[in-house]
Amino acid sequence: MPDLSNARVGVIGGSGLYAIPGLDQAEELSLDTPFGRPSDVLRLGTLQDMETVFLARHGRHHQLLPREVPYQANIWAMRQLNVRWLISVSAVGSLQEHLRPRDMVVPDQFIDRTQQRPQSFFGDGCVAHVSLADPFCPRLSELLAEAAASAMPAGHHLHRGGTYLCMEGPAFSTRAESLLYRSWGCSVIGMTNHTEARLAREAELAYASLSMVTDFDCWHNDHDAVSVEMVVGNLKANAVATEPILNRLMLSLNEQRPSSAAHTALADALITAPEHVPPKTRERLNLFTRSYWGSFPQD
Ligand SMILES: CSC[C@H]1O[C@H](OP(=O)(O)O)[C@H](O)[C@@H]1O
Ligand SMILES: Nc1ncnc2[nH]cnc12
Numbered sequence: 001m002p003d004l005s006n007a008r009v010g011v012i013g014g015s016g017l018y019a020i021p022g023l024d025q026a027e028e029l030s031l032d033t034p035f036g037r038p039s040d041v042l043r044l045g046t047l048q049d050m051e052t053v054f055l056a057r058h059g060r061h062h063q064l065l066p067r068e069v070p071y072q073a074n075i076w077a078m079r080q081l082n083v084r085w086l087i088s089v090s091a092v093g094s095l096q097e098h099l100r101p102r103d104m105v106v107p108d109q110f111i112d113r114t115q116q117r118p119q120s121f122f123g124d125g126c127v128a129h130v131s132l133a134d135p136f137c138p139r140l141s142e143l144l145a146e147a148a149a150s151a152m153p154a155g156h157h158l159h160r161g162g163t164y165l166c167m168e169g170p171a172f173s174t175r176a177e178s179l180l181y182r183s184w185g186c187s188v189i190g191m192t193n194h195t196e197a198r199l200a201r202e203a204e205l206a207y208a209s210l211s212m213v214t215d216f217d218c219w220h221n222d223h224d225a226v227s228v229e230m231v232v233g234n235l236k237a238n239a240v241a242t243e244p245i246l247n248r249l250m251l252s253l254n255e256q257r258p259s260s261a262a263h264t265a266l267a268d269a270l271i272t273a274p275e276h277v278p279p280k281t282r283e284r285l286n287l288f289t290r291s292y293w294g295s296f297p298q299d
Contacts (some may be wrong), residue, residue, distance in 0.1 A: 001264065002084065002291065004257045006125075008051040010083035010205070011246065014075065014090040014211075015190060016054045016235030023047060030082065033115055034284040035072035035121070039064055042077055049108055053081050057192060059086075066169045066191035067116045075199040076121075079287055084254060084263060085140055086182075086200050087254055088209040091165065091235055092188035093217035095096065095181050099188060102235045103157045104241075105211040106145040109165040110194045111186060112133050114168045117195040125278040130269045135197045136199070137206035144208045153241050162187030164211060165192035172226050180217040180284050189217055202269075203288055206260035210245065212238035219296070226238055245266035258275035266292060268289045 011020065031038060043054040055074060058064045080087060092105065099105060110132075122128045143162075148158045165181045167173060169191040173181070181189060193209050200207040214234040218225035231246035266288060274282065274293040282289070282296045290296065 001259050004084055004259060004263075006082060007084035007132045007257065008053055008082050009250065009253055010053045010078040010086040012055050012079075012086065012196065014057045014088065015062065015179050015231065016091055017242055018060045018062070018238045019043070020047065020052075020054050020243060020246065023054055029081075029110055030075045032071045034077040035076050035081070036070050038073045038077045039069055042081065044081065044125070047102050048247050048250040048254065050254040051082055052159040052250065053078060059143050067114070069192065071199050072118050072121060072170070072197045073202045075140065075238045076287065077194065078212070078260060079203045079205060086203055086205045086207045087140075087144060088193055088196060088207070088244070089247070090190050090193055090209055090211050091142050091214045091231055092190040092211040092240075093215045094163065095178065095186045095189055095217060095219065099159060100157070101211050101213050101215060102155065103213045104139050104150065104152065104160060105162050105213065107187060107190050107209055107211055108134070108136050108138070108141060108161045109163040110197065111163060111165050111184065112194045114166055114195060121199060121285060121288065124281040125272065125276070126281045127271045128266060128269045129271065130265045132201060133200060135194070135201065136208050137262050139258045139260060140206045140208040143252050143256070143258070144210060147252065148210060148245045151244040151248040152226060153173070155243070156241055159187075164209065164256050165189045165195050167191055168248065173217060178217045182219055186291045188213065195269055197235045201262055204263050206258075210242070214238070230259055
């Protein structure tokens with residue numbers, strides 16, 4: 001198990017969350033990575049004494065489509081900054097009657113319908129197959145749900161568990177698709193979290209999502225089909241609720257620093273023997289593989 005005593009928490013803010021006002025003494029870091037530049041600068045500061053790194057997923061002015069988000073660079077940068085717990089704050093549509101706009105969901109499963117995303121950090125002569133059976137870290141999700149339940153303002157409701165359908169976008173779903181996803185038992189729909197969670201697992205980061213419901217997508221007879229206006233209106237209310245929840249979460253994370261199966265996800269996932277990995281690939285993956293294979297090039 002890695003040493004978590006100095007590990008940081010990462011927060012990736014999605015639609016509507018472009019900064020955390022209370023991030024004390026935030027320092028801005030402009031990083032380059034072997035996988036390109038992250039979505040924006042990374043803001044490094046403390047929340048409740050917990051070292052926290054914030055990144056706006058779509059850029060602070062929301063300039064990146066879901067498929068244009070540099071997911072690999074974002075996750076690599078987080079890991080480089082010793083982030084080992086990663087929280088996504090995201091806007092989602094509801095696929096179930098009981099999940100209402102302004103409710104919050106901490107999902108525990110995914111169905112992936114994306115087509116144009118990076119699948120992996122691996123390839124180019126290095127093969128790894130991580131487990132995604134439980135794509136969200138159960139312990140981190142539990143702490144996030146506890147924080148949300150105790151710190152969310154009145155008028156919001158929390159739902160633990162549920163399946164996040166990750167679609168390609170950027171257009172919202174057709175009604176037939178929305179009804180299909182409902183028939184599959186999905187809870188919420190968004191365009192980002194699966195890609196991020198899959199890469200976070202390969203980077204050995206524990207991942208959890210605070211999914212904030214902004215609309216009923218387009219399946220509900222009594223509600224208009226989702227529009228950006230609807231999403232943004234509900235997001236503003238939801239974004240205000242985020243900071244007290246994150247503050248509460250940081251208190252428990254700082255106290256518990258929970259280990260996660262995700263922190264050793266590569267232990268039994270790497271197939272290619274290091275001596276058969278091309279040097280360029282080995283160097284690019286060094287951040288993730290060095291605890292198993294030693295540093296490359298050697299220090
Ligand atoms: C602005 S509505 C669609 C957009 O919002 C969600 O983004 P994020 O997950 O980053 O909060 C959804 O996934 C879409 O990208
Ligand atoms: N209905 C919806 N579909 C996909 N992504 C969303 N983000 C917020 N609402 C959404």
